[in-house]
Amino acid sequence: MTLPSFWKMNRKKRINSANREKSGQSNDIPQHILVTNLESNLKILRNITGNSSDIIIRRLMIEAIHRQGAIVYLDGLVNTDIISESLMESLIHEKSVMNEYSKANLLQIIQEKIITVGDIKTVRQLDELFHHLLSGEAIILIDGFDTALSASTRGGEIRQVQEPSTELTVRGPRDGFTESIRTNTALVRRRIKNPNLWLESMKIGKVTKTDVNIMYIHGIADEAVVSEVRNRLKKIDIDSILESGYIEQFIEDKTFTIFPTIYHSERPDVIAANILEGRVAIFVDGTPFVMVAPALFIQFFQAAEDYYSRSDISTAIRFLRVIVFFISLIGPATYVAVTTFHQEMIPTLLVITITAQREAVPFPAIIEAIIMEVTFEILREAGLRLPRPIGQAVSIVGALVIGQAAVQAGLVSPAMVIVVSITAIASFATPSFAIAISARLIRFIIMLLAAVLGFYGVMIGLIWIAIHLCSLRSFGVPYMSPIAPLIRKNLLDTVIRAPIWLMKERPRLISQKNMNRVGRAQYPPEINKGEKNED
């Protein structure tokens, strides 16, 4: 039988190519350490960077120890004020201290006594030196020393902290993450002023050497999860990390699933809240989207604003979101199923009206549905690509005009246009973009199932999805908790949002140890004294 051997051949090919790919991505830096001669060092630097003209080499004479030195920095990545005012000022103008100290620890003297910049490190390895240089730090090379100093002078143009465009709120803080990782971690630090908030950093990406930080609260986060995150990050072997999405695809639990198992957000308050529940936050330099692991399905239906508004309103809105998710999932499928298989379900007058509309349409209902849905997806993609002022107008006008024109041309029926529009709007109402995309894809599959088998097909599709969802785990935590497996105490923050003094426990499977977050008797005081009824 040819089938087994066909698969075996493929496997061998794959193993060979994997072996080939493992080595050879790291850029070799031939020599590993600096030498004592300044000129040679500078020559080495220039060679390796190919004389890139944005690497500025500023020679100077360090008065304090009477040596030639050079400051090397990358134009555009440094804060030139610090370089000129603090660094060069201190190095050039400090009086000689040769008399007071011995030669042995001159470097230490410069590092500790002379240079007036915040963070100074010593560097010997060339790759580490390049990492600092390319991150925006100034390298100070001194003739006669094979160790260089790296001063923290990071600057350059980064985006201001502004409201994130993807997650807007009416009530709530308006700062959002930017592309600079230190700003981002600082925004979270501002909110959690606790020394137990620990930060670990690593560099991922053989060529890009992107900074990646993880933050968690020691004592609340589950140690197993933290170490799992660390291990998975360490295992990543790729040349470039340009966005947190790259990392997500490496460390997520299961690739062949439509549903996201890692949550991401642009808002510091959201990330801080997640860290406080015991999750681990992963920051990636160069993107404002910070990831959070482990993630649960119900998280993708929660928005930051839920916690800042009153509990009854938030509960109602959460119910709405669940309904909206279902509409976006099975909307067109239900329409197709009901009009082709279960016409007895529709009230008589409505079914006659819909039939009247469909008399003019040449296609069967499922084809109509697919045409409309695909058109809508095209419109949506087009709306994303166009510049902002035109984009909005085109999507709205496009949808209306195309819908209307299609109806009048007899291509689709008005009922279909309504169904598709409601579905599209419903998919926009889902708070998390990741889940909305999932729903978009699944919608098509369920539509096809509905076209083949009516409501039975829809139900089978839903059962399939439910089984799939229940089998997912995010870093060991079941994806559908606290609904399945049922954990009653955590139900207060799922589809309903109980008042904040009721939500006493952190999610049990995420922060196994430190569970209480609200003290006793926190309900609002009953005001039965001091009522003022008259002036």
Added chain:
Amino acid sequence: MENAKLTLYQLFVLILLFETGSSIVITLGIDANQDAWMTILLGLALGLILFLVYYQLSSYYPNKILTQYAKNIAGPFLGSIIGYLYVIYFMYLAARVLRDFGELLLTFAYSETPLIIINAIMVLTIVYGVSKGIEVMARTGELFFIFLYLLAIVGFFLILFAGLIDINNLKPMFANGIEPIIKVTLKQTMYVPFGEVIVFSMILPYLNHFKKGRKIGLYAISLSGINLALTTVINVAVLGVDVNKRSPFPLLSTIQLIKVAEFLERLDVFFMLALIMGCFFKISIYFYASVVGISDLLKVKEHKKLAFPLGIILILVSMMIATSYPEHIKEGLNFVPLYLHLPMQVILPLFLLVVSFFRNRKKGTKADK
């Protein structure tokens, strides 16, 4: 045996969904006319006793499923024969329920679709679920339980508001005395659905708190029994005894009569949704028991590998067990309770219990843990 742990709530949900699953749509005990609900309650009482038997057997052999402790009790040869019997029994029942389900769907919704397609699609889904394991199935059950119960409560209120219930249809009670009630119970309702809990002997070992399992099991069975009795009461009250006796699916006829506010009518499709969910769980649990049993008897490490081939067998068996729906039903009423359910649900377990009781007595109190 899988490496899985079920919480008590999950067991509760599984038992409830299993019991109520397909039974709520077919007639139960209608041979006792308007006293059908009494037969259900009586069957419930007997079923509770049966559950205690099964639970006690499991507690003598913790962490062992039926096919395993059968070998402990009756010796390796006889025990594995008993194991095979049960595995085939579960598979046959899974095929029965699948056939029931397919026929039902064909009757009122999809008459032009071939039966094998409907059955095959259901089995594909079940194979997917079973291959993921009992934990995933239990979690899915938790999800659907909420939805199903909501549907049930809404349906109940709709029937109430439509003014369809006529209590007079339930009178006179004990019209022909207590004899028909007892007869019907002993011939039908004791086994289906209450005695079917025996399948949980393959699932009880997975419980995380085994001791509390007894209470939870009793609760679940009682609740499902009350549900079924209530449904029968409503069916008889709305339709009257005659239509009930002549309908294969009385709940459907009841739902067809709902007319509230000129807009909430023609709700049969919700019946179909509840049916699909309920039958899915019932067939899954039977099928799972069968798959796990076979993989245990044949010493296959991962039961997932067997799920797909056994699924195909399930489809084929469900097509072969009867050539027409009336034949299927007649078999189920006349042949199956006496020759299948009675021995497998009552006689064999009692025998196993008695033997294991004596064996454990001999060992002293060591086996109590």
Added chain:
Amino acid sequence: MKTKYPLLIICIISTVLISGCWGKKELTDIAFIIAVGLDKAEDGDYIASFQIVNPGNVAGSAQSGGQGLPVAVYKTKGKDLVSLAKLGSKRVSRRLYFAHTNLVVIGEELAKEGMLDLFDALERDKEFRITTSIVIARNGTAEDLLKILTPIDKIPANKIIKTILFTEKTIGENIDVNVNDVITGFVSPGREPVINGFSIYGDKNIGGTMTNLSSTEPSAYLGANGLGYIKNGKLVDWVTGDNAKTVGFIQNKTRSTSVQIPWKGKENAIVYSIQNQHTDSKPSLQNGKPSITVNIQSEGIIAQADLPIDLTDPLVLNKLNQQLETAIEEKVLQGIKRAQKDRYDVFGFGEMFYRKYPRMWNDMKKNWNDAGFKNLQIKVKAKVYIRRSELRNKPFLSNMDNN
């Protein structure tokens, strides 16, 4: 899972999808049959008339011209119901779809001959709903009834259905009967079914054309006309007026109706309009003989007072109550006696005996209609409450006299 299995599953699934959809019915491929009419031909075959909706001419908005007629009636002739439906496929360009058939009309001739053969197919079919209303075409054929166009309701079947619904609540001479009720009535030995009657008033030949809709008074229109008593599946009698109201009362379906009584010598002086009524019938044994006590409780208002009377005085109202009670009791008794004379129990008294005295019922049920029911002792007790007198207390005639 190894890579082999997903491929296998995909192959299987795609065969399911590729081989086409079986039970699919496009909306434009089905003909919505709103009403079915059944008649008997001279040679003993059945004639079925299908009132089929033309969706384009019914829809509210001006989609594609609403000039045509909203319905079309097609006939077929055959020996049994199933073949009638299938023969229809030769006449109609779409699949006949019965899930929205809200009305069944049976011609009077066919009803008198016997209707039992009609109902099994109706009950068994999965598309046909048992909540379909049933009507007998009085003094005519079902075919003619279905052909009449109606000015207010676009779909004529709707007119019939809605008329019955509202008249049941307003005057109580007709009650809403559906297929389920009729079949239950057939089967139950203690109750016989009733079916409403509908007649065509006017010229039925014009009734089926557009001309009918083009004048303020239509040349032909449909109206509810009495209640038919069915025994052993055959129509045996028609009742109207107070006798028909009795059925409604006892089955507790009437909500409101009106009762006139004479006062101080003037006929029909006071009209009492019932707003709410509740009737309870209790079987009992009086000296070993079966008897029924019917308790009627009604609440209502004085709708019309044509002579000077002091309606503000509770004692006067009491006297009115008593008179009304007597009037109602008489009427209801008369209605029951009429049914007793014709020897069929349309009220369900037999069922009540079955529920209370099951052993006795076993003996009585054999010829309940001829013996037990006929000789049933009836006692009617009415309790009338006049709650209000609407917006005026004393009639203006009271003040007229004073001048």
